[in-house]
Amino acid sequence: MPAQYxxxxxxxxxxxxxxxxxxxxxxxxxxxxxxxxxxxxxxxAAVATARDxxxxxxxxxxxxxxxxxxxxxxxxxxxKFAEIWKxxxxxxxxxxxxxxxxxYVLAVFAxxxxxxxxxxxxxxxxxxxxxxxxxxxxTVPGAGCMMSKAKTEPYEFVSVPATGPLTLxxxxxxxxxSCN
Numbered sequence: 594m595p596a597q598y599x600x601x602x603x604x605x606x607x608x609x610x611x612x613x614x615x616x617x618x619x620x621x622x623x624x625x626x627x628x629x630x631x632x633x634x635x636x637x638a639a640v641a642t643a644r645d646x647x648x649x650x651x652x653x654x655x656x657x658x659x660x661x662x663x664x665x666x667x668x669x670x671x672x673k674f675a676e677i678w679k680x681x682x683x684x685x686x687x688x689x690x691x692x693x694x695x696x697y698v699l700a701v702f703a704x705x706x707x708x709x710x711x712x713x714x715x716x717x718x719x720x721x722x723x724x725x726x727x728x729x730x731x732t733v734p735g736a737g738c739m740m741s742k743a744k745t746e747p748y749e750f751v752s753v754p755a756t757g758p759l760t761l762x763x764x765x766x767x768x769x770x771s772c773n
Contacts (some may be wrong), residue, residue: 595697643719648746649700650750651689653714657681657746663704665729666760669697681748696752701729703748709741710734710770715751727763738772 659680670676675688677700691698701711712732719726732739732747 643721646720646725646753648715648716648718649723650715651691651750651752653712653747653749654681655709655712655745655747657702657748658683660702660746660748661705661728662702664728665701665763666700667697668700669693674698678750691752694755696754698750698752699727700750701748702745702746703731706745706747708734709743709745710738711745711747713747716750716766718753720756720759723760724762725759727761728765729765731765731767732770733767735769735771738770 596657627684666677668677670693671679671688671691674691674693678688679686699715701713701715703711711734712730714730714732716730717728719728
């Protein structure tokens with residue numbers, strides 16, 4: 594074997610051994626001399642903690658009159674609240690008092706349904722650091738349910754505490770009512 598080839602082989606082995614040694618020492622230093630907080634960038638992102646929000650039901654029913662399509666409203670002032678309330682209950686209806694400096698109203702409408710047995714409700718409200726999640730439950734009649742043959746327009750009005758600049762999001766969940 595030529596002397597030059599042997600020289601290159603020895604140098605290559607020495608360099609490879611030094612690289613492996615550097616990797617082992619680096620890994621040992623990283624895992625023994627850094628705190629878990631320092632390694633947080635490699636850990637999975639933290640899951641936002643949801644906080645339950647108190648919900649006060651103002652009214653619910655099955656005849657929303659002019660709200661025949663599925664719709665949600667966040668109402669932040671008394672004038673808009675009175676407008677929607679009277680559209681549902683009639684022009685002479687007494688509007689509940691809501692302190693819009695401390696709370697606001699969520700109005701949810703299921704839309705026109707072919708029979709009785711349908712419903713809608715704000716089942717839960719949760720806040721995270723970035724969003725307020727509104728959980729809306731839509732109820733449909735199950736097999737064997739006795740219900741009126743009249744068309745209905747289910748709705749619900751609730752008040753919730755006012756919040757800072759959170760994004761409002763909602764999730765609809767459909768639940769079949771068991772009547773067996």
